[in-house]
Amino acid sequence: MSLGPSSTRSSLLLALLFSPALLADDLFLESESLPQVLTATRLKQTPAEVPGSMTVLDSELINASGARDISELLRLVPGMMVGNISGNQAAVNYHGTNASEARRMQVLIDGRSVYRAGLATVDWSDIPVAMEDIERIEVFRGPNTVSYGANALMAVVNIITRHPADSHGTRLKITRGERGINDFYASQGLGWNGGDLRLSLSGQEDDGFDSDRNGADYRDSRRLNRFSLAVSQALSDNQSLDWQIDAKDGTNQRPYTYHPVFSGITAAGNNSDVIAKDYAGSVRWNLDVNPDHSLYIQGSAQHWDRQQVWRACDAEVSFSPQLTQLWQLNPNYTERLARNMPRFAGPGAPPGTAAEMALANQVLDQWRNGASQTLCGDIDQSTRESRYDLELQDTLSLSDSLRLVSGMNYRYDRADSETYFNGTLDDTIWRAFGQLEWRASEHWLLQGGAMYEDTRLIGSSLTPRFAVNYLINPRHSLRAVYSEAIRSPDMFENNVNWSYQVTNLQPAAFGQSSARYFVKTRGPGDLDQEHIRSRELGYNGYFAELGLALDVKLFYDEISGMISEPLRNNQYIASNANNSRFRGTESQLDWRLSQIDRLRLTYAFVDAEASNPLDQQFSARNSGSAGWLRDWGHGWNSALFYYGDNALNGYRFERVDTRIAKRIPLGKAHLQLAGVLQQRLDHQPTTFVDNNYDERRVMYFSAELEF
Structure with a gap:
């Protein structure tokens, strides 16, 4: 495969990295404790062992970024395209595709999917988890249907919250700033013999973008409150029970966009705002049979309620x-x-x-x-979606060189909307998965896995992954990966029954106070799954003497059977007739220059081709980030970040974020004061022409008390 001029640069970089001068000391160091990740295969692995590309955003990086939203944090992930549909609707996708329909990525909270199957979306602004409760975010950059089923087509984002045992004490935080920023966070953590608990309350407010293309108020502010309770209880020496309850309630403004079909009619409404309510609960039983064998059973229930009523x-x-x-x-x-x-x-x-x-x-x-x-x-136009999920996973070390993770999953999804489904539509999904890791020798690590999935609305599928890692030593490896993945058409794409029931008609229509609008749309009902074939060559290494972690990859991905057409009620022509190809290179560098300085760089070159131009809108050819974190001593620390891409939906994006913080001891308590300045370097709208700020700069400040 041809990967363009960027592959030459990557080859030169690898040649330099493997020079004897850099590797001489590192090759013979004893294997110290290395960080481990779980998201890639469901097995705990060091970065050098992972069959693919991983990015880990740790708590230090999350805190230093000053980001108020998870979507903003993902700008630190190479190849991740982050934009905005409006001020309270983020659009995030790996490598791109359609700018307004970013639906090809799985998003998890502690392993629980928050990808809504009914309308195939992730509500980034409404995810019911506070930034302060996040321990780290693991991002698997590539297809991973093998581990997480359909919809993990291009990447997996796993948001891992802090364990209750690490959350003891009280935290209070307020954030105030320009553009109506008004956030709060409060948590209480405590422990008892064999158990720990964390309770947190949080909220966010801001005014969104200032004006649309005509200079009018865009109506895209948001107001939300969240509740989270996490408990971990040891049942015995080898058993534990973890459970969580999360809830979120808020309002997202929506601009009024309805235009009467018939001439001479004046629109009556001024908003179509959404009241958003989310509820989730999960319980997980963990059993360590012996040091080489463990299993868990996890059940979860989720409900998404979007209430939207407007007058026309x-x-x-x-x-x-x-x-x-x-x-x-x-x-x-x-x-x-x-x-x-x-x-x-x-x-x-x-x-x-x-x-x-x-x-x-x-x-x-x-x-x-x-x-x-x-x-x-x-x-x-309200929608209500529910999900019930039950999963069993077994992890077994068959020998010192052979590990197996396997499991089964049952999921029930239901979507309820008089507008989109003329009532209720549901689906059931069964899955069986397995991943085998074999250490063929000291240097060779072979991995293979597959997921079998059967869904009542779409049918069955089998997706494989094969990987070979050559371990130069435990810290350095070369990898070659081939994987396939699918995305099942969501209920809206395939089974929509779209019509508007209009009530309280004044005067009555043909003698009735309630009637259906003449536009009625039905989904095709026979759409197939989208399918991706992915090839990857990469290097991952950690230079202990330098404190330098590096990951470089070359990729070639082909997606077939894509559903790319605009899905409007006056033009609904969904089909599997489209395809896309992505090739290029990505690199990330995390360098702890000293005990007080940390440097982080990412870059992605993505060459995209698509049969439908819509699928190239959200792919920036060049994108990346740079960050410098420094501890100045005496409680002072700072962070400087740059984010940029050359064209996202046709618009350039460049921004510099600066955060300065001071930690002040108050007896047994600590007070941290921080200020964040975000400065846009470009003069263009954000992703869409209506997303405009009056000022290219925004400041906000926070005060956090811990005791």
């Missing part, structure tokens, strides 16, 4: 049964008729088939007889 006005003929029949016969003909109704009222129906013209003339008769009057009513 249109002509009475909008609710004509004959117009509805005409729409089902030919949407394009119907839209042409509707938008030019006064012009056709005199001469009669536009040219079409006999059936089309007959229905059109009946509609025109209704128009002439008074159905052109304006009606206003309420539209309920």
